[in-house]
Amino acid sequence: MTKNLTAGILALILGIAYLVGTFMVPVYEAGDQVGPRAFPFLVSAIAIVSGAALIAKDLRAAERPAFSWGFSANRGVWLRILAVMALGIVYGLVLDWLGYPIATFFFMIGISELINDGRHLQNLAMAAIFSVVTFVVFSLILNLSLPRGILGDILPF
Amino acid sequence: MNGKWTALSGAVFAAVLAAAPIAAHAEDWKPQRPIEIIAPAGPGGGWDLLSRTMQKALTEEKLVDRPIIVTNKPGGGGATGWNYLKGKEGQGEFLAATSPLLVQNNVLGKSDLTYKDFTPLAALMAEWEVVAVRADAPWKDGKAFFEALKKDPSSMHIGVGPALGNDDHIQFLTLAKAYGADPKSVKFVVYPATAAEQIPALLGGHIQAITISLGETLEQVKAGKLRLLGISSPERTAELPNVPTWKEQGVDFIFPHWRGVIAAPGLTPAQRKFWDDTIAKMVKSPTWKKALDNLGWESFYQNADEHTAFLAKQQVEMATTLKEVGLVK
């Protein structure tokens, strides 16, 4: 595998999947002559043609440097990346329920433990300061709406 | 509840309560925590302005003794914010801004929510709909315009925004039908940025007319660049007395683009009564009246009972109208 081959195959797969999706778009009587499908057809054509051309170009190329995602060589990095993603998604799921300050506090502890591992006290302080300061500045001083969640019944302001 | 804070706020607002004595019956209800008004759109739009105007009037007139926060929850043509409100069942501190979209989205099949999922509290204000053409256009009134449209629909392009199926679109379809043109033959050009694109497109001659709410066109009409062919109000407006209503022109079409306020579902009678009374006081207050004046909005007040009946009627009428103009099968 080379970079170009991987990129070309990716474009080809996504282009075909998108083309299938385009056929699933409903067409209504109201609207315009062009309709909701024309532009997506064009886009899938661009993806498929460019992807195929990139694959062809790569197969004919004289030099084909190997490419690897490094899933095993850089396992630590990939695991951290996945952990950050998972934390972010969980953060979103609990945000409305826990409220911004509490959810952010736990999220920041998680993130900083991943990146700044081992320094628990430092991380605890950073998480607490970050969640309180941003909440006070943006929600209370600047009046932007941040969810209060279970804190809503306790906060007097 | 934090005892100290209750005591403190009690002391601060004692004067207010003394000035406006409320009979202290056991079944009376008052907000127990910060009040949240949900604007189901981003900052700057009609719902946001309405929510912030309410926040301002209720606070400055000291009609409630809890702080009010405005929460922006844009998305789904209002559905995101309203769904959030629906989840607050029985909690009297949660309100949301609303408009005919609550009815239309349901009739059009875009959303399952109806007014029955909430406690309707009041209609507050309305804007009227107009059809605007360039000041140098040949059509002087609705009849001349729609005759031309009937004759050659492909030479008449109508700007509408941000998407088809809203009040602006419905107004034009209804008028076209009333004047005897085929609503399906009308060529609509959709402008997602609404007036910001519609007005330059009209002034630049790319389209022949726009269907839009009155406020967006006001400055251009005053500057003599646009002409309004008709307005959906029952009587001519004070601001533009030269613009005839559709009714005067023989089309029985009165169409307010109203906005109002709903509360969470499942409120107790005491909770509903609190807001009914409070909003009744708010709309009479000078702060509210001045704010409406500044925004160029007309008052369109209905109390909770009137508004609930009005919504039930709109739900039926809207379904008929949308069927007639071909938006619903």
Next chain:
Amino acid sequence: MESILHNLGLGFEVALQPINIMWIVIGGLLGTIIGMLPGLGPATGVAVLIPLTYGMNPATALITMAAVYYGAMFGGSRASIMINTPGDASAIVSCFDGYPMAKSGRAGSALATSAIASFIGGIVGMAFLVFFTAPVADLALKFGPAEKFSLMLFALTATITLSEGSVLKGFIAMAFGFMLATIGIDGQSGAIRFTMGIESLQDGIDFLVIMIGFYAIAEVFKNLSSLDVRYDVDSKSIGRVWMSGEDFKRSLMPMLRGGPLGFFVGVLPGAGGTIATFLSYAIEKSVSKRPKEFGKGAIEGLAGPESANNACSCGALVPLLTLGIPGSGTSAVMLGALMMLGVRPGPVLFEMHPEIAWGVIASMLAGNIILLFINLPLAVPLVQLLKTPQRIMLPLIVGMAYMGTYFLNYSSFDFVLVSISALAGYMLSKLEIPIPPLVLALILGGMTEQSFRNALTIANGSPAIFVTQPISLGFLVLAAISLVYALKRHRKLMQMI
């Protein structure tokens, strides 16, 4: 001419009142700070000020809001340069050369260039606002859907052909951007497209969510493999927040070209700042004698777009002041606030309240000078931030990125999107698929499709409209030229292999 100068004099009388100067400083500072944070742009900055404006007279209110607006334009690129995290869409281009400059130890010089270019762009924009508002507003009216479509096509091809790497990968990136842009309800027909049954996707994907994922968080991912490496910070050279004579000479023409370009694009409603900055970058790269340096820290690639961006924010005020309609999200919020004060901006404003209209214009000149003096010293502590260890910096960037994401739509579903897009952005950059065409296609996708369809509706289905309209034809020719130029360069490279 004389009346313009008279009116400008009147405007300065208003703008230079101490209370207004004070609000310019406060607004400008607030705007700069808000502009630096990912996801928080000028629209949010103006919105948070609205309660403060309740008690003001309308002139002061508008002056304060305008100060926040261009303050955010100054601030937007700070984070682009320092941590490769654009504050908003119009600061994306500042990453291309600003971040490489900072990495190679020229952060101070980059920050100074950006502040000075912003200042010059602001002054050029203001001069155009004073002297050419009427003709430019008239020219903007000639832009119908066909012209807009061709302009966007040109911006896209220019970005593809001028970005590093292969043209094919540029097209692939553009297609990916368009794919993301078409997710959601189609406004014209009401058809739901590509949502895969997920209701939260019906309103489409906010491009800023993708941008925060691709830039801010993906950048953190890239740094995870080198946690203990500090940025190449030589405290002596970064401490100097100033442009050298050579830097200034190289930047002057790009700044002067960027100004008028940005102003005109800003007058057109839509994603003005983004198109303006990308086009300015493309122009600078194609006229430069050293195109190879672009993307590796060419000062022209920073100065031109920065100037275009600030001039663009002046241009965006033209529709607001002359037509009474908002040209951008920010001016929409300003319009709402002014209406609450009982003032309706529009053609009548200049006659009824010249002190407001001209006061604002004059305040922008004063404001740009004040902001220059805020931003140059502010760069010194900012540069010191680069010395913060990565282990502390990266978690804070992640926290800020998620918070900024929430402020975009107040939706926690966006946290899922931003997390996925961060991974996607990281993987795309491993494959060397260029990000700029993807992001630009995502931003312009909706408008590109809509203007294509509107143009065909107006022409009753005949695609000839794109070539019979002279302005549209002009942009199409430019797009074709940039494509041919790229293919030629491409062929040369192929022969070399």
